[in-house]
Amino acid sequence: FNRASGTQMHEGPHLMVEFNGSPASVKGDAEGFGALAAEFGGTGFDWATTPETRAALWKMRHNAYRSCLALRPGATAVVTDVCVPMSHLPAAVAAAAEDIRAEGLLGPIVGHVGDGNFHAQILVMPGDEAELAAAKRVAVRMAERALAVGGTITGEHGVGIGKRPLMPAQHGAAIEVMAAIKQALDPEGVLNPGKLVPEVG
Incomplete structure (x- = not known):
């Protein structure tokens, strides 16, 4: 039941499962x-x-x-x-x-x-x-x-925008390395600006 709208909702998760292997x-x-x-x-x-x-x-x-x-x-x-x-x-x-x-x-x-x-x-x-x-x-x-x-x-x-604030928790100190590489390769900040890694400089 959705409290905000008063709409009756279905219960329980619905899963589609994929298995790989022999x-x-x-x-x-x-x-x-x-x-x-x-x-x-x-x-x-x-x-x-x-x-x-x-x-x-x-x-x-x-x-x-x-x-x-x-x-x-x-x-x-x-x-x-x-x-x-x-x-x-x-x-x-x-x-x-x-x-x-x-x-x-x-x-x-x-x-x-x-x-x-x-x-x-x-x-x-x-x-x-x-x-x-x-x-x-x-x-x-x-x-x-x-x-x-x-x-x-x-x-x-x-990936890139929606979970950008979580990237430091995901990658730890490596996020700073990623940011430095991005800065070295894209000093003008024109390649996907504001995505994935924090801005440096």
Whole structure:
């Protein structure tokens, strides 16, 4: 339930899982994941072994963004992701889902979880600054939790601008080296100004 709008929301995260490896290891991973998902009340688990069924699942993956937007007509999305070691993935996904719920938001979760990467698509209404701020708080907490367990703040989303304030936490002292290299190669600051690394000089 979205407290801000009074809209009834769907509960629970929605995951799309990808496993990589040999046919035998992927089969084992998929069966193990399916059993684990069922143990915790997960439903609708499908997996593919042929090019045709893989193509159908990939089509669903590519349509996930629009499908998620349809859950809340008129909404736009704050899309974020993190990567964590596999041993920390269940806790990270559960914590993100709880954060989204606690903020009164709707945010389906999709994951390339075979490599520890999962994405939250947090749905907010255009112009609702409170919802936007809440979504950004969720994204920051996801990133901070990922770093705390040896993960990374992103695999795809927000690199450069959206997660720029988190880059020092991600890279430590190396961010200063990156900034110095950027300054040496781009002294006029014309190549992607204001992105990724802090300004120097």
